Amino acid sequence: MAKFIINGGKKLSGEIKVSGSKNALFPIFAASLLTEQPCRISNVPEIVDKQVMVHLLADLGVQMNVSPHEVLITAANINKTDLNPELTSKLRGSVVLLGALLARMKRVTMSFPGGDSIGKRPIDSHLQAFEALGAITQANGVIEISAEKLVGNKIILEESSVTATENAILAGAMAEGQTVIKLAAMEPHVQQLCEFLNKMGAKITGIGTTTINITGVPKLHGAEIDLIPDSNEAASFITLAAATKSTVTVTGINPEYLDDFLLKLKNMAVNFEVGKDFIEVNAPTVDYQAIKIQGGLYPKLASDDIPAMAILATQAVGKSTMNEWMYENRLGYATELMKMGASVEAVDSHNVIFTGPTPLKGDKMTSSDIRMGITLVIAALVAQGQSEIEGVEHIDRGYENLEERLSKLGAEIRRA
Known part of the structure; x- marks a missing residue:
């Protein structure tokens, strides 16, 4: 099985274009x-x-x-x-x-x-x-x-x-x-x-x-x-840029698909600008703030976009409640993040609380689904040190040439 090896803790920069949905x-x-x-x-x-x-x-x-x-x-x-x-x-x-x-x-x-x-x-x-x-x-x-x-x-x-x-x-x-x-x-x-x-x-x-x-x-x-732009991929890349406190422009998107997601980022004090077909994320000017992150039926925040936001929650001041309303087995990423130093309290199969900010450190992790996979990649990019992520075949199901595209932003990521 392939795995990603990532050296984290580095600021990223540049543009990344979103794929078709x-x-x-x-x-x-x-x-x-x-x-x-x-x-x-x-x-x-x-x-x-x-x-x-x-x-x-x-x-x-x-x-x-x-x-x-x-x-x-x-x-x-x-x-x-x-x-x-x-x-x-x-x-x-x-x-x-x-x-x-x-x-x-x-x-x-x-x-x-x-x-x-x-x-x-x-x-x-x-x-x-x-x-x-x-x-x-x-x-x-x-x-x-x-x-x-x-x-x-x-x-x-x-x-x-x-x-x-x-x-x-x-x-x-x-x-x-x-x-x-x-x-x-x-x-x-x-x-x-x-x-x-x-x-x-x-x-x-x-x-x-x-x-x-x-x-x-x-x-x-x-x-x-x-095909329309992949709004889930767009949300992943925007979250990645915010979590790593980088300056990255996510292009080829339709911001109208992301209203509730962008509202939650605004409430967390993420520094971003919205264009006609792009979102530019900039380094934060104030500390990220904890909020309640809960999805719902469109146009509310998509369930697929919630896991990656957990990494933002680890970097925000206070207690962030993550509510996964749709699936009962989707909080597996929380256990992996605990290995990295995240402060996590599992409430039940649908709710988890992150207390931040907490520094993350590299570790060995395993992904069991697409969105968990991108969440662990973002966590590894935020963390100090080297991380290994197994189960990248799940990521390949939904993200095109991820390591190549992130490398162009300056990420140290390779497939082994």
């Missing part, structure tokens, strides 16, 4: 299955999860023409509807292929998808949405869904799940009649899915709201789209 990649690739015509997707991040998704679609008989940061998908001949279990076990995002294959082929079989081990992520809301459109579902070890035809209906999501919303949209795009999705997720990548489907000929309104209206169409055509 990992979370937009999955539903956009899935939407390309709804037409026989070619779909061109650009600004695609070169990450492991993208490679898995490419292999999944190719295994279905889909023609995949892959070049750097661009993929041309032609689903003229889908020759199977049972998804490769070895591949789906690696990728939670593959769940959106359920809605796409159901819409196109009227049947799909999938083993329960894998991904990060951060807590329970049930698919009940997905299955209820499919059933509302007329599908028959079974989920006894393997997910099996079929329908003679899909008919529009009112779907009330039991939870405002991003992927359940995306699956409902994909399944409803070509369903007969009207589909209304209530309590829909509003994340930017959900919005981009709707916009892409409309480019393909779908009729979707209410984009960016909790009520999405779809008038089903019998056929969709090919389209092109650039």
Whole structure:
């Protein structure tokens, strides 16, 4: 297994550009299955999860023409509807292929998808949405869904799940009649899915709201789209710059996606400026201040952005409460930070308190998921001395060429 070796305690400087959105990649690739015509997707991040998704679609008989940061998908001949279990076990995002294959082929079989081990992520809301459109579902070890035809209906999501919303949209795009999705997720990548489907000929309104209206169409055509910037990566790099007290400009972003995140940084006294498509983080002029860091449904702070903010909490004056409202196994990073000297009080599986400021020292750590991985990288860059981080394959799932990009900012990081 590869690991990162990092010599920390150094100020960074320069610019770092954000990649295309990992979370937009999955539903956009899935939407390309709804037409026989070619779909061109650009600004695609070169990450492991993208490679898995490419292999999944190719295994279905889909023609995949892959070049750097661009993929041309032609689903003229889908020759199977049972998804490769070895591949789906690696990728939670593959769940959106359920809605796409159901819409196109009227049947799909999938083993329960894998991904990060951060807590329970049930698919009940997905299955209820499919059933509302007329599908028959079974989920006894393997997910099996079929329908003679899909008919529009009112779907009330039991939870405002991003992927359940995306699956409902994909399944409803070509369903007969009207589909209304209530309590829909509003994340930017959900919005981009709707916009892409409309480019393909779908009729979707209410984009960016909790009520999405779809008038089903019998056929969709090919389209092109650039993936939106990855707001989670943007938040990670902004947090990294602030935690290391460096002057770094994070470019190629949409600050509108980060309102609550930036508000929390402001409340912590982080020194930054907002531009049209960039955030410039500067060295602090006052001590960072402890706050309560709690996320919620978009446009509130994303759960994926909370772990890295723990490093800021270790450098802030006072007690910062971190609330992980969504996943019960996502606080594993706190144990690793304790090795480095962080003052941590675990309240329960969803809450932890950091008392700062505390100096961090290099240590040997292990990452078990994507966001924990970037959190430990930031901690190692803040810490004095050398750190070793194992489990970097998790980081590779969501961050493109991380060590190369951070090295350009002056970080001493290498892969071993």
